[in-house]
Amino acid sequence: MPAHHPAPELLFDYAAGSLREVQALLVASHLAYCAECRRRVAELEACGGVLLEEVAAEPVSDGLLDAVLAKLADAPAALPPQPATPPPNGILPGPLHRALGGSMGGALDGVDWVRIVPGIHLSGWSLGVGTASACLLRMAAGASVPAHRHTDHEMLLVLTGAFSDEFGRYRVGDVASYDPDTPHHAVADRDGECVCLLVQDKPLVFTGALGWLLNRGFRF
Numbered sequence: 001m002p003a004h005h006p007a008p009e010l011l012f013d014y015a016a017g018s019l020r021e022v023q024a025l026l027v028a029s030h031l032a033y034c035a036e037c038r039r040r041v042a043e044l045e046a047c048g049g050v051l052l053e054e055v056a057a058e059p060v061s062d063g064l065l066d067a068v069l070a071k072l073a074d075a076p077a078a079l080p081p082q083p084a085t086p087p088p089n090g091i092l093p094g095p096l097h098r099a100l101g102g103s104m105g106g107a108l109d110g111v112d113w114v115r116i117v118p119g120i121h122l123s124g125w126s127l128g129v130g131t132a133s134a135c136l137l138r139m140a141a142g143a144s145v146p147a148h149r150h151t152d153h154e155m156l157l158v159l160t161g162a163f164s165d166e167f168g169r170y171r172v173g174d175v176a177s178y179d180p181d182t183p184h185h186a187v188a189d190r191d192g193e194c195v196c197l198l199v200q201d202k203p204l205v206f207t208g209a210l211g212w213l214l215n216r217g218f219r220f
């Protein structure tokens, strides 16, 4: 069972169908690993219809989201945890596999990787439109992503291996979320490579000594 989950607001927006496509892809992929969040989303979807009826006749207050989330946190589990649906081949969760059109057969063998710095690669493809995109991030054993910050939200979902940052350690199925302008520094475990689904709204801004070159698209 994952230890790091998407923020409650993300699950709420996911259940409401109002997440951007690539963010919804990451949440859906997390759900493939996480019975707890599947149950939470099922509850949100179940109460969504009731809420719609309730608020249809009244203006929606600013506190509605907080009130609903608090109510759900207090409520006993209405639905039993659903059985886990493990990724088809142990690597790519179903929603990600389908988003890629099944072209990779559910495995990572067919990915073309672009090296960013030694030990750090991004997939040659990315999904999404505009400034929101999803791609794969591959860290070699013990490799670290150059320090960087974001001008918007970034999320990582671990698909294989594990990594750590200033805030904790993340294993398969875990989600790391970074608020705008939060510098962070991911380091893969030393005993194996780590592959993550990376979702970001705007391009990375590298802040380390090599940042000036990396921010101009230079690749090592």
Ligand SMILES: [Zn+2]
Binding pocket: 002, 004, 005, 006, 030, 034, 036, 037, 038
């Ligand atoms: Zn979860």
